[in-house]
Structures are given as C-alpha cells and as structure tokens.
Amino acid sequence: MTARRLFALLGWACFALALALLVGGVWSALLLANLATGAALPWSVAVMSALLWVLWRYLGGWGWPASTEAARRRRRRARPVPHELMAWALCAGVLGDVALAGAWIVLVQLGGMTGRTLPDFSHYPLYAVALFLTMSSLVNGVTEEVAFRGYLQGELEPELGGVAAVALTALVMAPAHASSQGFAGSLVAFYFAVDAMFGATALLTDSVLPGIATHALGIGIFFASVWPRDGERVAVGSGGAGPWFWMHVAQTVGFGGLAIWSFHRLARHARRRSLRPANDSTVG
Numbered sequence: 001m002t003a004r005r006l007f008a009l010l011g012w013a014c015f016a017l018a019l020a021l022l023v024g025g026v027w028s029a030l031l032l033a034n035l036a037t038g039a040a041l042p043w044s045v046a047v048m049s050a051l052l053w054v055l056w057r058y059l060g061g062w063g064w065p066a067s068t069e070a071a072r073r074r075r076r077r078a079r080p081v082p083h084e085l086m087a088w089a090l091c092a093g094v095l096g097d098v099a100l101a102g103a104w105i106v107l108v109q110l111g112g113m114t115g116r117t118l119p120d121f122s123h124y125p126l127y128a129v130a131l132f133l134t135m136s137s138l139v140n141g142v143t144e145e146v147a148f149r150g151y152l153q154g155e156l157e158p159e160l161g162g163v164a165a166v167a168l169t170a171l172v173m174a175p176a177h178a179s180s181q182g183f184a185g186s187l188v189a190f191y192f193a194v195d196a197m198f199g200a201t202a203l204l205t206d207s208v209l210p211g212i213a214t215h216a217l218g219i220g221i222f223f224a225s226v227w228p229r230d231g232e233r234v235a236v237g238s239g240g241a242g243p244w245f246w247m248h249v250a251q252t253v254g255f256g257g258l259a260i261w262s263f264h265r266l267a268r269h270a271r272r273r274s275l276r277p278a279n280d281s282t283v284g
Contacts, residue, residue, distance in 0.1 A: 001159055012155050013172045016147040020176050023143045026051065031132060039124040045131045052142060059146055077150035079207040084269050089205050092262035093214025095255050096197045100218065101226050102251030103190065108233050109240050109248075112186030115230020118223070133223045141216030148173055148195070149202035149211055157203065166199035194218075200263060204270040 027048050034044035057063070061073035081089065108115045121129045148169050156165035170192045177191045201211045234240030 005159065009155060009159065012152050016152040017172060017176055019147045020143050020173075023052075023055065023139060024176075027136065027139045031136075034132075035119070035124070039128040039132075042128045042131045045135045048135055048139065052139060056142060056146070059151070075151045075154055076146055077154050077202065077206070077208045078146075079209070081205045081207045081209055082273065085205050085266065085273070086210055088262060088266035088269055089201050089210035090214060092259050092266055093197070093201055093210060094217065095259035095262055097214060097218035097221055099252050099255035099259050100190070100194055100197075101221050102248045102255065103193075104222070104226055105233065105248045106245070106252055107186050107190060108230055109236050109245055111235050111237065113184045113190070115233060116227040117231065118227050133220060136223060137216040137219040140219045141212045144173070144176075145198065145202070145208040145211045145215055149199055150208045153199055153202060162203045166196055166203055169199050170195035197259075197263075201266075204263075204266050 027044075030044035030048055034042060056076075059072055060076040060078060061069040107113055121132070152172065153165050153169040156168055159165075160168065173195050174188055174191065177187070198211045198215055201214065202208055205211075236245065
C-alpha cells in the first residue's frame, strides 16, 4: 500500500467518523429544540426525515459535482440483495440484535459497565415518543451503515481483505460510541461485537441495505426496552443474580449461537453465488 493510498484511507476514516457525529449532533439538537417548544407537534421528525433523505440521495450520487456521481453511488453500497441472501442476513441480524440486548443487560448487572441514561419521556404524548425513537433508530442505522460500512469499509476491503476491513472499521467507530458513553473496556468490546456483526453483514451481502434494517431495529429495541430499565438493574454482587439475570444469560448464549449459525449459512449462500457463472441471473 502506497503512502498516498494510506492517507486516502485515513481520510475516509475521518470522513465517516465526522459524518456520523455531525448527523447525530444535528438530530440531537433538533430533538432538544422540539422538546423545549412542546412535543405535541413532533416537527423535528419531519425536518430530520428531509435532511436524512437529502443526505442519502447525495451520498448515493445525486447532486453536485457530477464528476463524483458514480463514485458516490458505488461507495454508498446500497446494492439490491438477492432474496436468499437478504433472508439470511435479516435472520442473522435480528437474532444478533436479541443476543446483544441480553449481553448488554448481563454486562450491566455484572458491573462491567454503567447503564445508559435516557431523557424522561413519560410526560410526552406516546405518539410523539414513538416518532422520536423511530427517527433516532433510522438516523443511527442509515448514517452509520452508509458512512462506515459503505464509504469506509468498502474502501478498506480491496486493500486489507474482508475480515481485517470489518475489524478496522469497528475500531474506527469506537470514538463515536465513546463520545457519549465512555471508554470502559467491556463497553468497547460490546460495541466491537455490534459493529463486527453489521460489518460482516455488509461484507457478505456487498450491500448496506440489510444492515440498515437490522441496525435500526436493534437501536429501536435498546431505546424501547433495554436502556430505559438500566437504572433499575441490580448488580450481581448486590443480590441481582436472580431468575431474570439467568434468563438474560440464556438469551445471550442461545440467540448468539443461532445468530452465528445464521451468519454461517449466509456465508455459504454468498460463497455459492460468487461461484455461479457471470451470466446466471437467478435470484432467490
């Protein structure tokens, strides 16, 4: 790898990190402004939807300059996925989301990391809260998948190979996670597993589309049912090793095993398709 190419890859890493932090910051500012002016009218969702759509279009090749249109479309990596790959990718991602939700709860109760504190939405209308959480999930899913799995990982794969590209992309994402939750060892390891899962999805399907779906779903699960209860969790050392703790351990192990099996099946289908003749257009 030449020095020029190395600096180009470092530039893409900085771009992906800056984009994720910027878009997340814009959404946070809009949400706080909306809550300050009254949540009965969730105008921030409409504004962020428009901004996210423009960003999606632009990163996919729309707009000025025309000379980068093809490169932006390629880097966004929003390629259609054959039905069989999409089914296994979604299956693996959903199972992984459930396993990771259990792992988070177990780690919090083991004292490996502190739980996450969310704003108190209890005095806001339910429909507004649902819209806020849905938009938060989409902002995270779309921005991180396109910026990191599309623009960055897509550039790293030809240079480093798939596995190394997935791992390095996950490491580059660590500052984005740590900006709001710290650099605790177990937290870094948890998010490395999360990002490796979505990176593997993009690698095996050569698309960010299934990752956007399962990423947004996973964030939605955490916002709706995991993080709001973190403050109530009792540490194992303080008598928290009750039936629910062991159920979450079983959830982590059981669904984690199923997710690994599903990723193995996804890899087999991806390898099988890569061996098909170039003129074989069969999908499904």
